[in-house]
Amino acid sequence: MENIDSFYTLMGEASSLTKEAKYDEALSSYDNILEKYLDTKDESIIEYLPYTFYNKALIYAHKKEYEKELEVYNELLSRFISNISQNSEIIFAKAYMNKAICIQELKDEKESLAVYKEFVQNFENCLDEKVLEDIVQAKYNIAYILGNNEQIEESIKAYDDVIESFQTSKEKHFLEFVAKSLVNKANKNKELYEYEKAIESLDKVINEFSIFEKQVAIAYHNKATVLAELQNEKEMKKVCDELIQKFGNVHDEFIMNIVSSAEVLKDKDTFNKNCF
Secondary structure: OHHHHHHHHHHHHHHHHHHOOOHHHHHHHHHHHHHHHOOOOOHHHHOOHHHHHHHHHHHHHHOOOHHHHHHHHHHHHHHHOOOOOOOOHHHHHHHHHHHHHHHHHHOOHHHHHHHHHHHHHHHOOOOOHHHHHHHHHHHHHHHHHHHHOOOHHHHHHHHHHHHHHHOOOOOHHHHHHHHHHHHHHHHHHHHOOOHHHHHHHHHHHHHHOOOOHHHHHHHHHHHHHHHHHOOOHHHHHHHHHHHHHHHOOOOOHHHHHHHHHHHHHHHOOOOOOOOO
């Protein structure tokens, strides 16, 4: 019991130094903790050692020392990934997500794909809602990055994974990712000239996700652009009218811009093919 009390005391001191922005002192404090306890056999301490690494990594993030931050996440994951407890699941989730962000800062977004995929593979069956919030973000990021790197069919499959995994959820956080995935999937279908599939996804957003106004507005607009490409002027104008009627009085800059674009699209002789 003496060991765990001492450990908690030292962790508290390091945390206080971090809050005071005394980052170098805090790093030294965390290094002392690791030197003292890294080889401990006390399970009650081992369970919380990942927090020591994680907190240390966050300091490097504050200092924008991304290479050192990445090194700490790598050590955290390599040392403890086979010894995850229910209390530490969220720390591993955050470590994976932050590691991916580090790699994007140091290299490019495509390099972070492997990290997101490893995280999903290890944690997608987790029941902790906070961890699942990171899982849905990771799955969405995978789809988005694939799409940005011209892997369109793989991107569509990844968006389908988000949709299938979370479409029955009752939580708004997860359902919003489903709506966003449907919109983005439709854009990718459009790139492949799969117009019917694109319209099907956009209609699903319009009809089933009304609580997410921005996504519904985007869905209306993008449906209009698909109809424009199909030279279906009558239906295109009808969709634009529905969008303008539904959102014309909404005082949100993003939605107002979409409404303005729909007004232009509706009145143009040549159709605007851009999507939001």
